[in-house]
Amino acid sequence: MKTIPLKNFEIGSKEKLTVISGPCVIEGEEEALFAARLLKDIFKRHSLNFVFKASYDKANRTSIDSFRGPGLREGLKILKRIKEELDVPILTDVHTPEEAFAAAEVCDIIQIPAFLCRQTDLLVACAQSKAIINVKKGQFLAPWDMKHVVKKLESAGSEKIILVDRGTCFGYNNLVTDVRSIPIMQEMGYPVCFDASHSVQLPGGLDQSSGGQREFIPVLARAAIAAGANVLFIESHPNPEEAKSDKASVFPFNQLDTFLKQIEKLYTVVQSFDV
Numbered sequence: 001m002k003t004i005p006l007k008n009f010e011i012g013s014k015e016k017l018t019v020i021s022g023p024c025v026i027e028g029e030e031e032a033l034f035a036a037r038l039l040k041d042i043f044k045r046h047s048l049n050f051v052f053k054a055s056y057d058k059a060n061r062t063s064i065d066s067f068r069g070p071g072l073r074e075g076l077k078i079l080k081r082i083k084e085e086l087d088v089p090i091l092t093d094v095h096t097p098e099e100a101f102a103a104a105e106v107c108d109i110i111q112i113p114a115f116l117c118r119q120t121d122l123l124v125a126c127a128q129s130k131a132i133i134n135v136k137k138g139q140f141l142a143p144w145d146m147k148h149v150v151k152k153l154e155s156a157g158s159e160k161i162i163l164v165d166r167g168t169c170f171g172y173n174n175l176v177t178d179v180r181s182i183p184i185m186q187e188m189g190y191p192v193c194f195d196a197s198h199s200v201q202l203p204g205g206l207d208q209s210s211g212g213q214r215e216f217i218p219v220l221a222r223a224a225i226a227a228g229a230n231v232l233f234i235e236s237h238p239n240p241e242e243a244k245s246d247k248a249s250v251f252p253f254n255q256l257d258t259f260l261k262q263i264e265k266l267y268t269v270v271q272s273f274d275v
Helices: 029-044 073-084 097-104 120-128 143-155 181-186 216-225 253-271
Strands: 004-006 008-012 018-021 050-053 090-093 109-112 132-136 160-164 193-196 229-235
Touching: 018 029, 018 253, 029 050, 029 229, 029 253, 050 073, 073 090, 073 097, 097 120, 097 216, 109 120, 109 253, 120 132, 120 143, 132 143, 143 160, 143 181, 160 181, 160 229, 181 193, 193 216, 216 229, 216 253, 229 253
Parallel strands: 018 050, 018 229, 050 090, 090 109, 109 132, 132 160, 160 193, 193 229
Antiparallel strands: 004 008
């Protein structure tokens, strides 16, 4: 399986787990900078690779009235400031080919949302942007169907690919995690990330917004790491009840230390197995 160089570490390395974390959406410049500073301080206490994540636009919100973020231009300006002032790698999601090229000028990793993982023009643009690509498996896809996504990205010139499991549709307003997806997608030759926060969502479960069961984030994350996941994605917030997006499924900062300590130990044990 390939590893992917980023800054002073490698994504997919056996030595250290890479964790992508941050608020679901940029709620303001100072709010985003504050969150990034706190997260950097938290991650300094652990032997983990940290990537800061925040979205400039949540284009697939349930309701037309939901907060979407500052938009591409302002959002990238904020992310650039965070990257330069705090010296941390940055991830954000993109929704169109034009956004892919713009975001890649600032961000180290660009993310393809689950609903868009089969959009060929978007995949090709992301691959041509030369950024690392974090592509989420659609809730509607079997893990083995991601080979077609990989082929599209490779055909456009990218081998800097991370495949992400974020749960699978299970009836209405519910998701289920099948950890078999992790080794199945690893067979495609790239690191596999588990999205622990979106996997506990209840899509549309609150009528005009998604619900969630954040109490199961640690359970699913531990299961995914035990199954061999190479990367962990966990949206987090200093005060989840005040979060402007996904408040039911973002993880609170004040619980991160204990959680990361568990994950760090578990990852070390699992990577020591000769399987």
